[in-house]
Amino acid sequence: MPLASIPSPSQGVWYLGFVPIRAYALCFIVASGFGIWLSERRWRARGGERGTIGDIAMPAVIFGLVGGRLYHVLVDWQTYFGPRAIKEPYQALFVWEGGLGIWGAVALGGVGVWLACRRRGVPLGPVADTIAPGIAFGQAIARWGNWFNQELYGSPTTLPWGLEIDQAHGGLPGTLYHPTFLYESLWDVALGFALILAGRRLRTDRGRLFALYVAGYTAGRFWIEGLRIDPVGGVDHAVTLLGLRINQWTSIVLFAGALIFLWTTRRKENEPALEHSA
Known part of the structure; x- marks a missing residue:
């Protein structure tokens, strides 16, 4: 029998004494840890020095957290x-x-990675290629934090895998919504495996x-973003331009940039230090 719906968690915060344990933060920690672990394995497989990715990861995660919140x-x-603000200004810090x-x-x-690579004297290109699958898999894990928070869901649907959203988070009784967190998570998993395969077979x-990661992610994000109904750029409705949401336009620009980069670098020679693509 197919699923009638996908339930949302009744809570996303648990307490260990007076200390809150937030599912959103746990998903981010697990995502970061898995991405670092996979990237370290790939770096060593291509002849890199042990511990390099771990050293680079700390500034990358810190810079990435700040950059993600700023955006x-x-x-x-x-x-x-x-x-018409619905939150206090200081809540902008509540990641x-x-x-x-x-x-x-x-x-x-990426700025954090670049700075760390400069400090260690490691070429940026091979590092970027090494961590690309780990970023995709990490995003797949992190998206489940949105499930726990009951946020960033899509438009109403009658599909058997529709997502239940309670009224406290904007859901309507008897209405199911596209589980966009799940769509993106599955897309990112497929993208991660595709990048590993491409790294083994292509130049x-x-x-x-x-x-390739940027192109693959933005292609998926474009259509998934089109299903979402959260008010990006506004308070009660999303800001759009020519019918497209802000993040869809961002996807288009980055997708085009990635294709241009791939085209203009198609005949470049391999990095001399690390020739094997992991």
Whole structure:
């Protein structure tokens, strides 16, 4: 028998004494840990020094966390600072309540990786290619934090895998919604495996595998974003341009940029230090 619906968790926070244990934060920690573990294995498989990825990961995670929150606050500034704000300005710092923009996380996280690579004297291209699958798998895990928070779900649906959302989180009685967190999680898992396969069979040096990650992720994010009904850029409705949401336009720009990068670097020689693509 097919599922009639996908239930949402009744709570996303548990208490160990007076200490809150938040599912959203746990998903982020597990995602980061798995991504680092996989990237370290891939780095060593291609001849890299043990511990390099671990050293690079700390600034990458910190910068990525800051960047992800900045992107969210900048895009949804009206939620915290506008005349119709529904949250207090200081709540913009409450990362545990949800709200991390992947675009900002990858962009500023990339700055952290670049700085760490410069400090260690490691070429950025091979590192970027090494961590690309780990980022995809990490995103697949992190998306389950949205499930616990009952946020970023899609439009109503009658499909048998519709998601239940309670009224406290904007759901309507008897209505099911597209589980966009699940769609993106599955897409990211498939993307992670595709990147590993591409790294073994194709010439993906000098950051080209990372560019494939960007192209693959944005392609999926474009159509998944189109299903969502959360008010990105506004308070009670999403800001759109020519019928597309902000994150869809971001996906288009980054997808095009990734394709341009892949095209212009198609005849580059491999990095001399690490020739094998893991």
